[in-house]
Amino acid sequence: MPYEKFVDRHIGPRDHELKLMLNELGVNTMDELIAQTVPSDIRIGEMKLTPAMTERAYFKHIKELAAKNKVFNTYIGMGYYDTITPSVILRNVLENPAWYTSYTPYQAEISQGRLEALLNFQTMVAELTGMELANASLLDEGTAAAEAMIMLNNAKGRKKKQAVKFFVDEQVWPQTLDVLITRSEPLGIELVVGDFCEVTLDDTYFGVLVQYPNSDGVVLDYKEFTDKCHDVGVRVAVASDLMALTLLEAPGDWGADVVLGSSQRFGIPMGYGGPAAAFFATKEEFKRNMPGRIIGITKDAQGNQALRMALQTREQHIKRERATSNICTAQALLATMAGMYATYHGPEGIKLIANRIHTIASFLSNSLIEMGYCQANKTYFDTLRIVLPAHVKREDIEWFSVDLEMNFRYFDNGDVGISIDETTNLEDINWILEVFAKAANFQKPEVKDFPEIKAYTGQFKRTTEFMKQEVFNRYRSETEMARYIKRMERKDISLLNSMISLGSCTMKLNAATEMLPLSWIEFNGLHPFIPKNQALGYHEMIEELRRDLSEITGFADMSMQPNSGAAGEYAGLMVIREYHIRRGDKHRNIVLIPSSAHGTNPASGVMAGMKVVVTPCDENGNVDVEALREKAIEHKDDLAACMITYPSTHGVFEVEIREICNIIHQNGGQVYMDGANMNAQVGLTNPGFIGADVCHLNLHKTFAIPHGGGGPGVGPIGVAKHLVECLPSHPVINNGHVGIHAVSSAPWGSALVQTITYGYIKMLGADGLKKATEVAILNANYIAHHTKDTYGVLYKGAQGRVGHELILECRGVKATSGITESDIAKRLMDYGFHAPTLSFPVHGTLMIEPTESESKYELDRFIKTLNTIYAEIKEVENGEVDKEDNVLKNAPHTDLVISADEWNHSYPRSKAAFPLPWLKESKFWVPVGRVDDAYGDRNLVCTCDPIESYM
Secondary structure (H helix, E strand, C coil): CCCCCHHHHHCCCCHHHHHHHHHHCCCCCHHHHHHHHCCHHHCCCCCCCCCCCCHHHHHHHHHHHHHCECCCEECCCCCCCCCCCCHHHHHHHHCCHHHHCCCCCCCHHHEHHHHHHHHHHHHHHHHHHCCCEECCCECCHHHHHHHHHHHHHHCCCHHHCCCCEEEEECCCCHHHHHHHHHHHHHHCCEEEEECCCCCCCCCCEEEEEEEECCCCCECCCCHHHHHHHHHCCCEEEEEEEHHHHCCECCHHHHCCCEEEEECCCCCCCCHHHCCCCEEEEECHHHCCCCCCCEEEEEEECCCCEEEEEECHHHCHHHHHHHCCCCCCCCCHHHHHHHHHHHHHHHHHHHHHHHHHHHHHHHHHHHHHHHCCCEECCCCECCEEEEECCCCCCHHHHHHHHHHCCEECEECCCCCEEEECCCCCCHHHHHHHHHHHHHHHCCCCCCCCCCCCCCCCCCCCECCCCCCCCHHHCCCCCHHHHHHHHHHHHCCECCCCCCCECECCCCCCCCCHHHHHHHHCHHHHCCCCCCCHHHEHHHHHHHHHHHHHHHHHHCCCEEECCCCCHHHHHHHHHHHHHHHHHHCCCCCCCEEEEECCCCCCHHHHHHHCCCEEEEECECCCCCECHHHHHHHHHHCCCCEEEEEEECCCCCCCCCCCHHHHHHHHHHCCCEEEEEECCHHHCCCCCCHHHHCCCEEEECCCCCCCCCCCCCCCCCCCEEECHHHHHHCCCCCCCCCCCCCCCCCCCCCCCCHHHHHHHHHHHHHHHHHHHHHHHHHHHHHHHHHHHHHCCCCCECCCCCCCCCCCCEEEECHHHHHHHCCCHHHHHHHHHHCCCECCEECCCCCCEEEECCCCCCCHHHHHHHHHHHHHHHHHHHHHHCCCCCCCCCCCCCCCCCHHHHHCCCCCCCCCHHHHHCCCHHHHCCCCCCCCCCECHHHHHHCCCCCCHHHHHHC
């Protein structure tokens, strides 16, 4: 069978087309092209991986692994709860490539659907928390808490310059505290942990964090404490629970400055730890300090309402070491799902779910008290803390609960925690009571009817309304909800429409077989803190994935904990920092970063407490080795690391990469390799062989996890043998490492989506992975070959080849015609294409990465489009068309513009809308015209109140 091998489905060009493409480049074989591209001294031999599986064989294998996971009813809580993903959302969003293969909405005109979904999420969060402003999601609750700490530290002002302390109440989640320890130490922030009732705050403090409800499940009154904090100029951050906030007084109403948490229980499966979207809301005064992305409302060129990412100058790619945060990947897909959950259920539906949860918790509390147990939590939402009578052994509770396939939380003092969720039913209630009755030798009462759901009437009852906008009160039937999702879907470009040629972002195929396990309860229904013997399938998968990735990277071991690429960068630098500290070199804090390195690198360096020293590149885009050597020698006593992207962000395999590594090692530093461009390395070379000590991998780039409109991502780090002892640990579950404190909330990060990468590697095998890399390089060189005589390619390697990406030179046409790289990007939308990476890493250019999954047909279509646009530019340059009234300056053209009765342009409608023949058969109509970013920033609106016309 010609297509039995998965590699033949993953790779775009057919074998005969590969030969044609190679011939056009003037080479006879793939080996010849690679020899001209990748330096010979860094080439590796064969990778030792298991033989490639067919899709059918892999499906059987992953089913067998799933069967080894035990799906118990879990009442552990601690920030993770079972939930029900409405099928209409599961089917039409999570399982829909139109949603999961789209890119971060930097190009707003072709991202209106996702932007609307994220605006709904922001609105929901802002209203439930009682805050003025919310962002479009962060990675998880622990890292969101850390971002709150850092934001408040950055915003403390000159008067509080001496304030270096951040108070953390002892009743926050233990995993959150651990992440705070990691993030505070390198920044010189002093964490003070204790009882909020006993702390004495003064001008040495800049912020505090409390949990509401707290780790025990108790709902406490923080208003008086908040007032005291504000009296001494201390800001208050609150970690909370969106489901609880439907019934409890909003933190914003009692003065909180920041409210954060996880939206996981809004329809997002636990996934053995992730991914799920964290939420982050604050006061408008912090809008320019706020981490992450904010979706805002603006207008387009025709004056119509439009959405886009607001305040983008906060982005780390632009501000680099001066960035608010190093966040690159958020959790857009999961935030979209959480917002859809709120849209589908509406405020009344969510309150009903929350009241049901509280009713069950109250019923269980009363029933257990009747059995002789003590329930320690006097005020609570969903969590009980059960104090056992003297005659009851905790071991009996554990034994009986496991026997009946249940998991509870066990406190160090012997108490038992029970957290109720929306999935708990009548049968579950009886089984819970069965366990405690057996342990106490008590006759279990038979509960025959579900407890009557009662409205929450506790001390902290919410009195303010929320989510009154039409969008949250219209779509109740599945038919209406499915149509609403479809309407938003049509406003976006994804890989279902055309290739997404973003340089450094690797928008490759996310194969359906790789994605299937995400919907299986055996993978998505597990709590991250269950006993390991209930997750044997997961651990077999994770350990095998660690071994495979170690082989691919040439490293000794991997940590799967970082849950984004930027988190991987940070984790890698923190591992290096820990290594130096353990060797007595705490003073080493200089990190050298070539200007060709990835955009998040400088921001990550600052977050890791390092001083960034940028070194230049030469005129060919290579690292200036002598300048790097000078800086390494100058700082040899304090040199901690060098961060380098390979091949560089300029798309070049630098021939002196090994010499660069030697220079750093000779001067006492460690080499951190950014794995953003690993798609050009796999099977041909690897970081360990080159000489790097640490490398993070973007599993959402090279290893097929989809981008999801801006997340999920996974950023595991590989390390050389001497750094293994420094890899991130976890405070709740032993993850096999004993190094730095946790960098994310879950022991193995976003474990659920790691199944995608596992399938990618297992079905491609060593030969398939290598071929994927080779074809990625071929496709990039094919585009370079066909655009070198029009735009021109900015940088090439020593033998005239680019790596897996290339930079189109657009500055020349701007000088002669006034057409900018942004105009080209907008005009591409008229042709149905997403723009390449705009003005990064070189201002005034476009960076293109085609990936190995794009067919020759699609590459030719893209090349034809680029060169047709170039011809349009030449018309402007030659004076054939008006310099302002032309198809480029007015792009993109909406269907309303094209079909309007009035047409005042000097060019015909047909040229605007159908410049190439295939567009008449398949045309993507942009929903809005060119957006006005400046207007949106001057008039910042980040909730959906004013856009009822969208609904």
